Amino acid sequence: MYRALVTCHHLQRYFEDFRPFYEAAGVEPILPTIEGQQLDAAAMREAIVGVDAVIAGDDEIDASVLEAGKSSQLKAVIKWGIGTDSIDKAKAAELGIPVYNTPGTFANEVADLALSLLLNVLRQTHHMHNSVREGGWRKVPGRSLAGMTAGVIGLGSIGQAIAKRTVAFGMETIGYDVREIDQETLSALGVMQVDLPALFAQSDAILVACELTPESRHLLRDETFAQMKEGVYIVNVSRGPLIHEAALCRALESGKVAGAGLDVFEVEPLPQTSALHGFDTAVFSTHNGSNTIEAVARVNAMTTDILLHVLGLKDLDFTPNRVA
Ligand SMILES: NC(=O)c1ccc[n+]([C@@H]2O[C@H](COP(=O)([O-])OP(=O)(O)OC[C@H]3O[C@@H](n4cnc5c(N)ncnc54)[C@H](O)[C@@H]3O)[C@@H](O)[C@H]2O)c1
Ligand SMILES: O=C(O)[C@H](O)COP(=O)(O)O
Numbered sequence: 001m002y003r004a005l006v007t008c009h010h011l012q013r014y015f016e017d018f019r020p021f022y023e024a025a026g027v028e029p030i031l032p033t034i035e036g037q038q039l040d041a042a043a044m045r046e047a048i049v050g051v052d053a054v055i056a057g058d059d060e061i062d063a064s065v066l067e068a069g070k071s072s073q074l075k076a077v078i079k080w081g082i083g084t085d086s087i088d089k090a091k092a093a094e095l096g097i098p099v100y101n102t103p104g105t106f107a108n109e110v111a112d113l114a115l116s117l118l119l120n121v122l123r124q125t126h127h128m129h130n131s132v133r134e135g136g137w138r139k140v141p142g143r144s145l146a147g148m149t150a151g152v153i154g155l156g157s158i159g160q161a162i163a164k165r166t167v168a169f170g171m172e173t174i175g176y177d178v179r180e181i182d183q184e185t186l187s188a189l190g191v192m193q194v195d196l197p198a199l200f201a202q203s204d205a206i207l208v209a210c211e212l213t214p215e216s217r218h219l220l221r222d223e224t225f226a227q228m229k230e231g232v233y234i235v236n237v238s239r240g241p242l243i244h245e246a247a248l249c250r251a252l253e254s255g256k257v258a259g260a261g262l263d264v265f266e267v268e269p270l271p272q273t274s275a276l277h278g279f280d281t282a283v284f285s286t287h288n289g290s291n292t293i294e295a296v297a298r299v300n301a302m303t304t305d306i307l308l309h310v311l312g313l314k315d316l317d318f319t320p321n322r323v324a
Contacts, residue, residue, distance in 0.1 A: 001026055001027070001028055002025075002028070002311050002313075003027070003028045003029075003030055003050060003051045003052055004022065004027050004029050004053050004055065004311075005030045005032070005051040005053070005055070006029055006054075006055045007032060007034065007038070007039050007044070007047065007054060007055070007056050007057055007059045008056060008057040008080035008081075008303070009034050009037045009057055010057070010290070010299065011055055011080060011303065011304070012034060013296075014300055015029065015031060017300075018300060018301075018304050021304055021308070022304075025308050025311075025313045025314065026313070027307070027308070027311065027313070034057075036268075036269060037057065037058075037287075038057055038059045038060070038268075041060040041061075041062045041064055041065055043059075044059055044061060044065040045064055045065050045068045048068050048072065049068055049069075049072045050072055051069070051072070051073070051074060052074065052075050052076075052311060053076045053077070053078065053311060054069075054074070054076075054077050055078045055303045055304070055307055056078065056079055056080065057079075057081070058081075058083070058086050058287075059086060061077060061087040061092075062088050063088045063091040066088060066091045066092055066095055067091075067095070069097065070095045070097060075097070075098075075310060075311070076097065076098050076100065076310040077092060077098070077099045077100070078099075078303050078306050078307055079100065079323075080102065080299055080300075081101065081102060081106075081290060081299065082101055082102065082103055082104075082105075082106075082157075083101075083212065083238075083239060084099060084101055084323050084324075085212040085213070085239060087099055089323060089324035090324075092324040093324045098310070098324065099322065099323050099324040100310070100320045100321060100322055100323065101323050102302050102303060102306075103157060104157040105290075105295065105298060105299050106289070106290040106292075106298075106299065107157035107158045107161040108161050109290055109291075109294075110209075110237050110289035111158055111162040111237075113263055113285060113288065113289045114158075114162050114165075114207055114209070114235050114289075115162070115165045115166070116261075117237070117261025117263065117283055118145070118205060118207065118233065118235050118261055120261060121233055121235070121260065121261045121281070121282075122142050122143045122144075122259070123140070123142035123143075124142060124259075124281070127280070143233075145166075145170060145205075146169060146170030147170065147171075148171050148205055149172040149173070149174065149202050149203050149204050149205075150162075150171040150172070150173045150174070150203065150204070150205050150206075150207060151173075151174050151175070151194075151199040151202065152166070152173065152207050152209060153175070153196075153206065153207070153208045153210050153219065154175075154176075154177055154208065154210025154211065154238065155175045155177040155181045155191070155193065155209075156210070158209040158237065158238070158289075159177070159207075159209035160185070160189060163175060163190075163191045166205075167189065167190045171205070173189070173191045173192075174191065174192050174193070174194045174198070174199055174202060175191050175192070175193055175194070175199070176195065176196050177193065177210070178210075180193070196224075200224060200228045201228075201229070202229075203229065203232060204232060204233065205232065205233040205234075206220075206228070206232060206233070206234050206235070207237070208220070208234070208235065208236040208237070208242050208243065209237060209238050210242065211238070211239075212238065212239035216242055217241050218241065218242070218243070218244040219243070220247070220248065221244040221247045222247045225248070225256055228256065228257075230255070230256060231256075231257075231258040232257055233258055233259050233260070233261075234248065234257055234259075234261070234262075235262075236263065236264055237263045237264065237289050239264050240262075240264040240265040240266040241266050243262075243266075245266050245275075245276060246275070248260060248276070249275045249276060249279070252279045252281065253279075258281060259281040259282065259283070260276075260281070260282045261282075261283045261284075262276070262282065262283070262285070263285045263287055263289055265287075268287055270284065306320045
């Protein structure tokens with residue numbers, strides 16, 4: 001009998017739909033209680049002992065967790081989703097523990113949320129909503145998207161899905177990525193790839209969609225906000241630490257940044273003490289880009305399939321993406 005640890009909150013929520021597949025394959029699921037939707041390294045170190053594989057969310061899988069898994073019976077880590085910044089991939093490779101993720105599986109959904117945040121920030125719909133709820137009828141002046149320049153940072157699957165949408169909304173769209181995107185892809189999207197200083201100088205709205213790495217940490221900070229247009233709008237659907245939040249607060253305070261739509265934060269859940277709460281031109285969501293019924297069902301099935309495959313219990317008609 002194999003044992004599978006499921007810490008991903010999406011799969012936990014719908015686990016009863018999947019339990020028969022685990023039972024039929026002879027896999028005992030372990031479902032620890034998730035507080036705050038992710039486990040820290042100490043909780044992971046404890047949970048990982050005696051399991052053959054894990055389907056993880058954004059839980060902290062550092063070297064100590066992988067060591068604990070390796071000295072027990074851990075055979076694979078499967079990340080439900082895309083970003084693997086919370087997994088020590090170098091350590092996993094050193095220990096010979098394969099790490100898989102599910103790239104591209106919900107790029108459209110995350111891009112939808114990015115545009116929803118941008119539209120909410122530009123039209124300040126939260127203020128109108130609150131006003132109606134309070135019996136008022138407040139008319140809030142907004143800004144027009146069409147004619148603005150959108151700058152997309154990170155032209156991977158989410159960045160490209162965002163660019164499709166900003167182009168469709170009539171925004172001139174430019175993008176930056178550390179890798180060169182082929183001309184055919186850029187032409188099909190209607191996007192010009194530029195360097196970072198050009199993106200900062202030209203964009204009316206900057207949408208952050210790149211991977212979090214040591215190099216991209218605090219990509220938006222005092223020094224780079226200074227290079228942006230006065231009154232720029234910022235949207236982040238990637239990872240909180242890409243933006244230095246204290247610097248963003250300074251830029252919101254000075255008016256350099258006219259509004260921000262944030263799905264992700266340096267600390268999640270966003271603490272009540274965060275200075276970000278002081279800005280009513282900021283709109284927040286709850287690290288929730290992938291959370292549609294359709295996307296969650298799709299990725300729950302896919303990660304379960306990968307799990308059964310790595311345990312040698314199921315053939316797949318696709319090649320799982322291995323990142324370490
Ligand atoms: N908010 C959410 O719910 C949610 C959901 C899924 C993914 N994400 C985050 O979004 C990120 C992007 O997802 P994706 O599917 O587009 O991944 P992807 O791997 O397809 O694309 C990431 C892109 O970032 C680029 N990149 C890496 N370092 C960079 C840098 N320093 N500057 C500019 N570009 C850089 C890569 O070259 C790549 O093109 C993930 O890494 C994850 O952290 C968030
Ligand atoms: O990198 C990812 O895929 C997302 O951050 C997943 O986030 P979620 O588990 O909250 O959907």
